[in-house]
Amino acid sequence: MSTRRTNRSLSMASGAVARIIADPLQDEAVILLVGEAEQSHVHLADQRIIFYEYLQRISHALDARFPADAGGDLPALRVLHLGAGALTLPRSIGLRRPGSRQTVVDIERELVDFVTGLVPLPTELQRGRDIVSVVDDARAYVEHLTVSARDAEAGHGFDAVVLDIFTGRDSPGHLADPDFYRLLRKQLTPRGLLIVNVGDDEGMHFAREQIRALRGAFADVLATGATELFTGRYAGNIVAVASESPFEAQELERLSAAGPFPGTTLHGVELDGFSRG
Numbered sequence: 001m002s003t004r005r006t007n008r009s010l011s012m013a014s015g016a017v018a019r020i021i022a023d024p025l026q027d028e029a030v031i032l033l034v035g036e037a038e039q040s041h042v043h044l045a046d047q048r049i050i051f052y053e054y055l056q057r058i059s060h061a062l063d064a065r066f067p068a069d070a071g072g073d074l075p076a077l078r079v080l081h082l083g084a085g086a087l088t089l090p091r092s093i094g095l096r097r098p099g100s101r102q103t104v105v106d107i108e109r110e111l112v113d114f115v116t117g118l119v120p121l122p123t124e125l126q127r128g129r130d131i132v133s134v135v136d137d138a139r140a141y142v143e144h145l146t147v148s149a150r151d152a153e154a155g156h157g158f159d160a161v162v163l164d165i166f167t168g169r170d171s172p173g174h175l176a177d178p179d180f181y182r183l184l185r186k187q188l189t190p191r192g193l194l195i196v197n198v199g200d201d202e203g204m205h206f207a208r209e210q211i212r213a214l215r216g217a218f219a220d221v222l223a224t225g226a227t228e229l230f231t232g233r234y235a236g237n238i239v240a241v242a243s244e245s246p247f248e249a250q251e252l253e254r255l256s257a258a259g260p261f262p263g264t265t266l267h268g269v270e271l272d273g274f275s276r277g
Contacts, residue, residue, distance in 0.1 A: 010114045018111060020086070020118050026051070030119055032086040040086030040115075047091040047122050053260050054237035055089055057224050058195050060258035061241045062093070062160060064251045065193055076100045078157075080187065082138040082175075083164035084108075086115045087131065094125045105134045105141045138165060139174050142183050157189045164197045166210070176210060181217035181242070191245040194218065199237045204229065204277075207238045211275040218242035222267040223274065224255060230264050230274055 009019040016034050023029035023041065029051065032040040043049040050056050068074045076099035081090055084106035093100055106112060112133040121127060134141060161184050165175055174180065184194050196214065200207040207223075214221045223230075225238040241247075247267060256265045266274050 008114075008118055010110055012108050012110050014108060016108070018108075018114060020115070030086075032115065040088045042086050042088055042091065042119050044119070048095045050088060050092050052088070053226065054197055054199075054239055056260055057239045057258075057263070058089060058162060058164075058197065059092060060255055061193065061195055061224070061239065063258065064254040065191065065243075066159065067254065077102075077159040079103075080158045080161045081105065081164065082142075082161065084112055084115075084133065085164070086119060087112070087121070089162065089164075090131050091121065091125065094130050095122060098124070100130065101132075102130065103132045103134060105136055105138055107135070107137050109135045138163070139180055139183075142180070142187065145187055157187050158192055159189055160193045160195060161187060162195045162197075166196070166198050166200075166206075171206070176206075176213075178213040178216050181214055185217055185242075185244065188244070192243065194242045196240045196242070197237055198240055199235075201235045202233060204232050204238065207240075208275050208277045211240050211271065214240055214242045215271075215275065219244045220246045220267075221271065222247055222252070222255075222265055223271055224263065224265040226260075227262040227264040230266065232277070 007021050009017055011017050019033045021031050021033065023031050028045045029041060029043045031038055041051040043051060050059055066075055066077060074097045076097050079093060079100065079102045081102060081104045084104045087104060090102045090104055093102060116127065125131060188194065196210065198207040198210050211221060211223055221240060221242045223238055223240050226236060228234050229236045229238055252265060252267055
């Protein structure tokens with residue numbers, strides 16, 4: 001696909017304006033803006049490629065927990081994405097892990113159609129089969145899921161839930177809530193991951209609060225991000241990963257080695273100090 005079809009805009013029912021523009025710094029790539037904020041980046045020539053650092057870290061967390069087999073093939077996953085953007089992560093997962101089944105939930109009714117109309121899914125992926133899009137509030141959707149505890153235990157739940165909605169203190173309160181995290185925990189398989197992208201301002205007070213909430217809801221939690229963010233002196237995105245199945249040393253080593261660099265992964269006692277602030 002050429003970037004010539006970009007620089008289009010959409011006024012959504014919420015009042016926000018979405019725009020897709022050509023990336024001025026990278027050939028064959030586009031950016032989704034909502035308002036003036038960059039929301040997503042898609043590499044058109046190879047949609048496996050992820051440009052944003054925090055999304056790379058989310059992808060690496062999945063790879064660390066669900067690594068390739070002896071033949072080098074990554075297993076297919078069932079993934080629930082709360083927050084759609086330009087479907088950057090679902091595109092990459094679908095191509096790297098053929099057979100994956102992904103559900104994408106976004107409250108903006110027009111957004112996914114707008115995005116896929118201008119930036120089509122790769123031919124290997126079909127909307128409605130590989131990637132199913134749902135228009136709903138994230139919590140309302142989760143509350144109506146029918147995955148029972150028995151289903152999840154039998155492996156019929158989600159291998160991962162990716163929550164990519166938070167924008168610091170402006171985040172929806174009904175999502176930045178320990179009760180919501182407990183609801184999400186029930187939808188995961190025993191080794192499933194809840195992965196939360198926490199964008200926050202200098203001080204990382206909201207991020208620390210959310211890590212504490214996750215630790216109250218899950219057996220084990222880690223946080224990963226650019227090293228400078230853990231000083232509290234900068235704004236940015238920290239990725240928190242929670243599971244009922246403890247993170248083993250080998251998994252932590254794989255995640256730390258994957259980058260991007262300079263990066264830091266905190267777990268256990270090290271995470272205690274950061275989360276307390």
